[in-house]
Amino acid sequence: MSRQRRVASLGLIAMSLLVACTSSATSPSTATSSSSSSSTSGSLPAWYSQFGNGVQVSLQGTNVVLQTKDLPDHPSPYWGVGKALYEAPQAGMQVNPNSIITQNLTFRVPLSPAVAATPSDTPLGAIGIAVNGVVFFNQYAAGRQPLTGEILSFDRYNGHPQQSGQYHYHVDPLWLTQSSESRLVGVLSDGFAVYGMLDSNGVAPADLDVCHGHVGTTPEFPTATYHYHVTAEAPYISGCFRGTAGTVG
């Protein structure tokens, strides 16, 4: 993957590769199981039907609730030898000491997201969820340091688990975008959708704001709507929340 190699080339091996990126504030031990959801009479936007791989999506009042086990639907060395989706590390990969562990994460995101007056920083830990249920992390390692050496620990689909086994993508989720860089890849905690590097016309948008989003139409949003795009360079998935983030727990 030339894109991954290009990203990896930014990294320096000198970083402590064995230290995975920081833990989310919501470790599995503190994650609360969701209360039984009672869907309201409102309707779930059709684009949420693209969430699969065991992601449970429901509507609770003014929030969309997404529950995930955070287990990738693709091969990775981080499954561990002997597991069905285990594969050997690709050349040059610096495998970290963690392995994929089932999580119990519940995202509550605004049903009708709105652009906030002021963007807000994304936290360390989960900032959104991909359509295959894997969580997105931001562009930082622990201490809000650049990813640098951690990039070398990404598997060939750009994911890796942190120390409590929470598998995540910091950068282009290649398992999803290998079919199309203009496809919907997920949603951030503020309820705005995330796309690959391209708009549906096959062109990379030139008007991305500080959070790496812009207003435009997509197949899912025929009326111009704010959405994020993955980028090849930092901050990769999003530079900040353009809307008001919901909760992850």
Ligand SMILES: [Zn+2]
């Ligand atoms: Zn990480």
Ligand SMILES: [Zn+2]
């Ligand atoms: Zn766009």
